[in-house]
Amino acid sequence: MSRQPPPPPTEQRARPLPEQHPKPASEDPAAPQRVQAILDSPSYRIADQDPDFLSQEDTRGLRLHVDYLKPELLLREHGIRHTIVVFGGTRISEPAVAERDVEACRAALAAEPGNTALAEQLAVAKRRAAKSHYYDVARELGRLVGCAGDGPQDCRVVVMTGGGPGIMEAANRGTFDVGAKSVGLNISLPREQYPNPYITPRLCFRFHYFAMRKLHFLLRARALVAFPGGYGTLDELFETLTLIQTRRIHPVPVVLVGESYWRRAVDFDFLVDEGVIDPEDRELFWYAETAQDIWGSIQRWHEANGGSLFPCA
Template identity: 35%
Template sequence: MDETSHRRGPATLRGRARPSTTHDQRLLDERGSAEWLHKDPWRVLRIQAEFVEGFGLLAELGRAVSVFGSARIKPGSPYYELATEVGGRLAAAGYAVITGGGPGIMEAANKGADPHGLSVGLGIELPFEQGMNAFVDLGMQFRYFFVRKTMFVKYSQAFVVLPGGFGTLDELFEAITLVQTRKITRFPIVLMGVSFWQPLLDWITGTLQAEGLISPDDPALLHLTDDPDEAVRIVIEGHMNAGQADIEARVQAATAEEAGT
């Protein structure tokens, strides 16, 4: 390599791209600004750290269900009470309850789960202070939405979705997409609040399905109910079916491998 070239890992830097200082020099030079904290390579390390911390925190969680819903729902409202009840039913059935850790529906689900089982909160850093609700047993605050979403999906056997705004819809449609495209094991997505969600389901079947934009069986990915007992039953049955499907897939794979040998 000529003297005007500089190597940075697999990259070759020449001309104006060639740095005027070395890594050691920049590390030991205390006169530099803190701007490096906000550069993309450093963000990669922070993202990596969030994944590692999240995986470490939740690795031994066991069976769990993510409950989504609006932070704006007030205590004492029908949806708050519904979320509290379903959180308690899920915990009594042996599931940890995962929420976004904030107020409203999230607080209600954590509150319901708290006396009976493990209550988990996965918070997010926002421009306005939201904080972790008082009913979370196991909590973590994330910088990045996509890392947090990975934790919701990776450690859940089902999603229960109560009324909410853009954030709730974002979680809902991402979950539907992941299940539809088989990026995650096919497991139930339960919508609670019939009068709230029915117009959305009507649009999905009357517009998306009618115009051929989704498959005819895609609406069946969503289960609609107002009954906490039915919601838990759907979760349990979906979990059992997914487990049975996994067993059958393993048996088929083993049989095929044995036949090949």
């Protein structure tokens, strides 16, 4: 039996391979410049480190895949099983902030009493302030979800929001208040935006594609809670209602918070009367006003549906 050599070093060779050094100028004066030109060429970049390659139209499929996969793997890593998705207006701030905005508008109008634009700004600020109590409702809802199950460390059901300010901030903040985890799904926009500070840092994601963000909103959703809001809130609400209506997803409870707002924002009775939706489609959601009503009704819905909001397996 011949001598058995020891294992080679993991990283370094005793003697470098020829290709570990560029061709020297002593052999060809133009060689270093030519090698550098090759190293600088986009074709020489490793594919997954080449932003120009990855941004091409033909690689959109790859971008969609990684846009989906990164949050998926991290959500699994943290044991996030199911979510309570909370949406609502980014312009609805906490009451103290809303009142400061009213006072600022009032002062500006006092300085220019005849300015109709300032008068309208004051009127809008007052209407926002009237809705600011929903910030407190969303925050309380976050606390209730965060304390549910086996307590704040139980990640079977957590709050998930769009990651922005306003109502979404409030819901994330409620979970933060009790030491529970929560998720924020932000989106890349032409203008820089920031996530709210109450999302669990390792569970805040920024998506390139709205489609992948929407997918993650519903993949683990055990309920959608929609507070008063604008286009983004309406978008998520109607997409969810459409998917439930057509049974593309298993039905989930949909709670509209603030009946007076929603009845004016969307006339569902009119849609039924016009024959563009069926009466049963009006039963895909209900209204609530308080955090206790929201959370209690979601739990009762799942009990009536024969399932558990906190599955053991």
